[in-house]
Amino acid sequence: MLGYLSHLETGQTNQPLYLFPMCPHFHHPPPGNPLASTSCPSVCLLPPPLSEMKEKNPWHTPVTIILTVIGVIAIVTLVTVAVLQNKPIQQKYKYGIVLDAGSSHTAVYIYEWPAEKDNNTGRVQQKYSCKVKGKGISSYADEPQKAGESLRECMFEAKKQVPKNRHGETPLYLGATAGMRLLNLDDSSASNKVFQAVEEALQRFPFSFQGARILSGQEEGAFGWVTINYLSDRLKQGLETTGALDLGGASTQISFVSDSYNGLESPKNSVNFRLYGNDYHVYTHSFLCYGKDQALGLALAHQTKSGPRTITDPCFHPGYTQTKNYSILYDSPCVSERKPQEAPLSFTLSGSGNFTKCHEVIKSVFDFTSCNYSRCSFNGVFQPTPQGSFGAFSAYYFVMKFLNLTDTSTSIEVVREKLMEYCATPWTKIVKQHPKVDQKYLSEYCFSGTYILTLLIEGYNFTSETYSKIEFIKKIKGSDAGWTLGYMLNLTNMIPAEAPDSPLLPHAGYVSIVTIIAILLFALFILSLRPVWPTCSKQPQIV
Ligand SMILES: O=P(O)(O)OP(=O)(O)OP(=O)(O)OC[C@H]1O[C@@H](n2cnc3c(O)ncnc32)[C@H](O)[C@@H]1O
Numbered sequence: 001m002l003g004y005l006s007h008l009e010t011g012q013t014n015q016p017l018y019l020f021p022m023c024p025h026f027h028h029p030p031p032g033n034p035l036a037s038t039s040c041p042s043v044c045l046l047p048p049p050l051s052e053m054k055e056k057n058p059w060h061t062p063v064t065i066i067l068t069v070i071g072v073i074a075i076v077t078l079v080t081v082a083v084l085q086n087k088p089i090q091q092k093y094k095y096g097i098v099l100d101a102g103s104s105h106t107a108v109y110i111y112e113w114p115a116e117k118d119n120n121t122g123r124v125q126q127k128y129s130c131k132v133k134g135k136g137i138s139s140y141a142d143e144p145q146k147a148g149e150s151l152r153e154c155m156f157e158a159k160k161q162v163p164k165n166r167h168g169e170t171p172l173y174l175g176a177t178a179g180m181r182l183l184n185l186d187d188s189s190a191s192n193k194v195f196q197a198v199e200e201a202l203q204r205f206p207f208s209f210q211g212a213r214i215l216s217g218q219e220e221g222a223f224g225w226v227t228i229n230y231l232s233d234r235l236k237q238g239l240e241t242t243g244a245l246d247l248g249g250a251s252t253q254i255s256f257v258s259d260s261y262n263g264l265e266s267p268k269n270s271v272n273f274r275l276y277g278n279d280y281h282v283y284t285h286s287f288l289c290y291g292k293d294q295a296l297g298l299a300l301a302h303q304t305k306s307g308p309r310t311i312t313d314p315c316f317h318p319g320y321t322q323t324k325n326y327s328i329l330y331d332s333p334c335v336s337e338r339k340p341q342e343a344p345l346s347f348t349l350s351g352s353g354n355f356t357k358c359h360e361v362i363k364s365v366f367d368f369t370s371c372n373y374s375r376c377s378f379n380g381v382f383q384p385t386p387q388g389s390f391g392a393f394s395a396y397y398f399v400m401k402f403l404n405l406t407d408t409s410t411s412i413e414v415v416r417e418k419l420m421e422y423c424a425t426p427w428t429k430i431v432k433q434h435p436k437v438d439q440k441y442l443s444e445y446c447f448s449g450t451y452i453l454t455l456l457i458e459g460y461n462f463t464s465e466t467y468s469k470i471e472f473i474k475k476i477k478g479s480d481a482g483w484t485l486g487y488m489l490n491l492t493n494m495i496p497a498e499a500p501d502s503p504l505l506p507h508a509g510y511v512s513i514v515t516i517i518a519i520l521l522f523a524l525f526i527l528s529l530r531p532v533w534p535t536c537s538k539q540p541q542i543v
């Protein structure tokens with residue numbers, strides 16, 4: 001049996017204290033013979049005196065020193081290899097480009113993600129965005145060539161943003177939304193010509209062009225939902241998802257997951273995803289003509305049914321006047337059938353700035369009467385009650401940000417009061433307060449704010465409680481909220497259906513554990529080389 005010796009000085013007697021932890025008791029042996037009265041059944045052979053030990057210290061033998069040095073070098077090498085092996089020395093990226101050809105404008109988005117991740121499963125983020133000058137591509141119906149040309153400036157910029165060696169492998173997509181949907185309804189040959197022109201323009205760039213097409217309203221809503229839940233990591237972590245509210249110029253989308261909706265009641269409003277091992281039944285609907293520009297057109301059409309020369313519009317500030325052309329207003333398929341017979345060329349709109357009356361006008365553009373389902377939003381469209389949190393982006397954000405109404409903890413009543421006050425503010429005062437804001441936008445914020453509130457409360461049935469769960473957002477972690485990212489993630493298969501096998505430990509944890517184990521092994525190795533200590537053996541007791 002081995003004993004352990006601690007050579008301590010006892011206070012009074014200056015006697016060494018011998019400890020035998022392997023024995024049942026510790027003893028203070030009597031002077032003279034330290035082993036005489038030990039009750040340990042074993043007899044421990046004493047080591048040589050300390051002075052002798054020092055001289056013969058086996059730690060100081062060349063073999064031990066060499067082994068120690070080798071051990072230290074081995075540990076340093078092991079840790080260095082572990083660190084270098086697991087950490088990319090230089091981050092390399094892959095890229096994808098999506099053009100959002102909206103009704104009001106086109107935007108180019110460049111996304112990037114780490115190149116070394118298997119199956120492109122690394123985190124995708126927005127690297128760059130460029131707003132194309134001028135209007136949306138659908139406005140070039142009469143001169144399609146210009147639709148293609150309009151994209152060139154941003155595309156040249158995109159060429160600079162993506163490293164040259166990645167150009168050929170970078171997918172390039174163009175998705176068009178409600179503006180082109182309306183043009184296609186109105187004049188499909190004009191819509192085809194616009195697509196031809198933009199395709200020709202995009203093919204001239206060195207990227208891997210994957211085509212230009214019109215997204216369905218369902219896709220637009222569902223990919224907006226994917227984008228915001230991807231960016232907030234809710235999909236990967238299997239967390240409760242956030243609904244998505246997108247307000248464009250010509251259409252608007254609502255998408256969310258509801259416990260009470262499994263897709264059966266109205267299958268056309270259902271989109272199913274299996275993402276990271278979870279199934280999602282997303283309710284989604286897109287209202288064509290209910291984007292904020294087309295909704296303004298609907299409201300104006302409602303007020304000009306009889307073809308008047310002047311109207312007093314409560315959705316515009318007192319003192320604001322504008323002359324509007326009947327043929328331009330009624331050009332859109334959203335209102336074209338309602339064009340009054342024998343209308344003059346134009347009418348003059350004079351603002352009266354009355355929120356309550358504006359609210360009434362806006363309500364008249366919704367049909368709340370027909371519903372063939374258990375519950376509806378408006379125009380006979382099925383919709384479950386809004387559930388959970390929501391992210392509201394695009395014009396929801398632009399408008400509410402301008403109006404200082406992004407704080408949804410403010411009660412709906414207070415929001416109404418603020419809008420009431422804002423709408424009643426004379427136009428001259430508004431212009432003075434915001435000299436730098438584009439006057440087209442500035443003149444429409446009263447209408448837009450009132451429209452947003454009406455759409456959310458009366459349209460989608462948000463209540464005081466659920467309204468507070470809406471967050472008006474522009475970006476999430478540096479990437480714009482919108483359908484483009486979700487669209488690209490889907491087309492490049494970048495969200496796996498099943499949860500990927502993640503490493504057991506994060507990089508830092510892995511390196512720490514390897515280091516600790518290496519040190520422990522080394523310590524054990526050194527200990528195994530220690531000198532032969534005194535051994536306890538079953539020998540006759542010395543007396
Ligand atoms: O989705 P669709 O319907 O095709 O339209 P879009 O994609 O072009 O629509 P956006 O979200 O880009 O813009 C929505 C509306 O917000 C307007 N808008 C853009 N910036 C704005 C700002 O700073 N203030 C107010 N309105 C703004 C724009 O003119 C549109 O009417």
Ligand SMILES: [Ca+2]
Nearest residue numbers: 102177248394
């Ligand atoms: Ca849009």
